Amino acid sequence: MTAQGTSSDSDDVLRILRPDGTIEPGRAPGLTVAEVVELYRAMVRTRMLDERLVMLQRQGRIGFHIGSLGEEATVLGTAWVMRPQDFIFPCYREFGAALLRGMTLQSYLDNMFGNGRDLAKGRQMPDHITARGARFGSVSSPIGTQITHAVGYAWSCKLQRQDVVTLVWFGDGATSSSEFHNGMNFAGVYQVPALLVCRNNGWAISVPTGGQTASESIAEKGRAYGVRSVRCDGNDLFAVVAAGREAVARASRGEGPTFLEALTYRMSGHSTSDDPNAYRLDDELEPWKKRDPIARVRAWLVGQGAWDDGLDAELEGSFDVEVKAAIASAEEAARPELSTLFDDVYAQLPAHLREQRDQLLRGPRPAGDH
Numbered sequence: 001m002t003a004q005g006t007s008s009d010s011d012d013v014l015r016i017l018r019p020d021g022t023i024e025p026g027r028a029p030g031l032t033v034a035e036v037v038e039l040y041r042a043m044v045r046t047r048m049l050d051e052r053l054v055m056l057q058r059q060g061r062i063g064f065h066i067g068s069l070g071e072e073a074t075v076l077g078t079a080w081v082m083r084p085q086d087f088i089f090p091c092y093r094e095f096g097a098a099l100l101r102g103m104t105l106q107s108y109l110d111n112m113f114g115n116g117r118d119l120a121k122g123r124q125m126p127d128h129i130t131a132r133g134a135r136f137g138s139v140s141s142p143i144g145t146q147i148t149h150a151v152g153y154a155w156s157c158k159l160q161r162q163d164v165v166t167l168v169w170f171g172d173g174a175t176s177s178s179e180f181h182n183g184m185n186f187a188g189v190y191q192v193p194a195l196l197v198c199r200n201n202g203w204a205i206s207v208p209t210g211g212q213t214a215s216e217s218i219a220e221k222g223r224a225y226g227v228r229s230v231r232c233d234g235n236d237l238f239a240v241v242a243a244g245r246e247a248v249a250r251a252s253r254g255e256g257p258t259f260l261e262a263l264t265y266r267m268s269g270h271s272t273s274d275d276p277n278a279y280r281l282d283d284e285l286e287p288w289k290k291r292d293p294i295a296r297v298r299a300w301l302v303g304q305g306a307w308d309d310g311l312d313a314e315l316e317g318s319f320d321v322e323v324k325a326a327i328a329s330a331e332e333a334a335r336p337e338l339s340t341l342f343d344d345v346y347a348q349l350p351a352h353l354r355e356q357r358d359q360l361l362r363g364p365r366p367a368g369d370h
């Protein structure tokens with residue numbers, strides 16, 4: 001079985017920017033050149049970080065990384081359309097969006113090293129970020145749980161008549177989870193202001209989309225719940241932005257949720273803990289390399305006279321300096337204090353936990369003291 005389910009050539013798939021950087025007849029980019037430059041820079045930075053973090057993991061300096069290689073247009077395009085008051089419920093591949101929303105690079109890297117400055121206090125795996133200030137919730141690893149969170153939050157905003165739309169990302173595999181069905185049903189019945197985005201990247205670890213569902217498309221599953229459901233080429237930044245913008249405008253006008261199936265491809269392994277050579281042929285990557293979401297935007301920008309090799313070198317050079325400094329600072333920063341392990345669960349620490357904390361802080365008991 002292969003990941004054929006992700007073909008973005010069907011007629012019901014919105015496409016605007018072709019792989020060669022030209023625009024489909026009758027369509028427009030929908031973004032200014034300056035906006036495209038900003039998004040292109042964000043996509044390149046996300047990819048550079050992805051590559052750097054894999055190297056750090058291979059060198060044993062961080063424990064884990066899960067990236068968005070090949071999925072940058074889906075992730076950054078949908079984050080881009082969200083307004084400042086909107087709230088994002090992430091999956092685990094969307095660190096680039098957190099940075100776009102205002103999380104600092106240093107804060108992200110503090111999480112990757114689990115140091116004492118990490119907003120998750122070093123208690124989470126790397127990439128399990130949280131950035132409340134950017135209205136970007138905690139990364140949800142248990143498959144699909146963020147869907148019900150996003151729908152519930154959107155419902156509460158609707159009840160309180162607040163103009164807030166929620167965005168939630170999840171994978172193709174997550175559409176088999178009970179949380180997907182609970183969330184979709186609730187979204188449909190209560191017509192909540194949410195944009196639900198399935199990054200259909202062809203794989204759920206080693207299970208191809210074709211082995212995940214017998215439905216003709218993932219979008220079809222949303223229609224079954226009365227949720228407006230659309231598909232777009234997830235490697236086409238302009239199509240992602242157009243579909244996302246319309247969804248946010250509708251939700252804000254009280255016209256309910258949109259389910260967006262973005263057809264893309266996971267160009268890397270599932271995470272640094274996975275070896276895709278065990279289940280995927282390299283041949284499968286080739287057609288997707290030709291549809292690379294970043295190369296496509298670059299080709300359009302070059303066509304507009306707005307980008308060239310010199311600007312790439314400048315962008316890569318300055319980001320390299322920034323990343324190296326942030327990595328050095330994150331790596332050198334002190335680890336979280338041991339005592340903080342006991343914080344944040346109880347307002348007043350119960351006696352038995354106080355005892356355990358004090359024992360821990362005293363260090364190992366002397367030999368023979370049993």
Ligand SMILES: Cc1ncc(C[n+]2csc(CCOP(=O)(O)OP(=O)(O)O)c2C)c(N)n1
Nearest residue numbers: 141142143170171172173174201203204205
């Ligand atoms: C409830 C639950 N079951 C199993 C897992 C292990 N797991 C982690 S990621 C994953 C596959 C998810 O695939 P998909 O939803 O397509 O997202 P992708 O990783 O492709 O972005 C699985 C099975 C988990 N995290 N949670």
Ligand SMILES: [Mg+2]
Nearest residue numbers: 171172203204
């Ligand atoms: Mg997937």
